[in-house]
Amino acid sequence: xxxxxxxxxxxxxxxxxxxxxxxxxxxxxxxxxxxxxxxxxxxxxxxxxxxxxxxxxxxxxxxxxxxxxxxxxxxxxxxxxxxxxxxxxxxxxxxxxxxxxxxxxxxxxxxxxxx
Numbered sequence: 001x002x003x004x005x006x007x008x009x010x011x012x013x014x015x016x017x018x019x020x021x022x023x024x025x026x027x028x029x030x031x032x033x034x035x036x037x038x039x040x041x042x043x044x045x046x047x048x049x050x051x052x053x054x055x056x057x058x059x060x061x062x063x064x065x066x067x068x069x070x071x072x073x074x075x076x077x078x079x080x081x082x083x084x085x086x087x088x089x090x091x092x093x094x095x096x097x098x099x100x101x102x103x104x105x106x107x108x109x110x111x112x113x114x115x
Contacts, residue, residue, distance in 0.1 A: 019097050047098050066083070
């Protein structure tokens with residue numbers, strides 16, 4: 001839970017961005033149309049890019065933090081592992097939302113719609 005409280009505003013905003021394709025996927029599941037499917041595809045691409053951007057910005061922040069640490073630290077690996085784990089929480093949530101979006105698409109594709 002500390003990963004979410006330590007998350008930047010960009011990381012928290014990325015959760016909202018990746019939740020958008022999930023909502024569009026569920027809308028497609030309820031009323032499938034070609035326009036909605038195209039919207040899910042485009043929003044998924046945005047979600048993938050923002051997830052990668054969060055991982056990169058988190059990695060940069062961790063590297064800057066570790067570079068500023070005192071060289072007399074006994075073992076910096078614990079800090080590194082904890083930081084990497086915090087970096088991966090937000091992208092994990094984003095990927096789960098994207099997976100749920102495509103579950104909605106899979107459900108919607110079972111129904112006939114205008115191709």
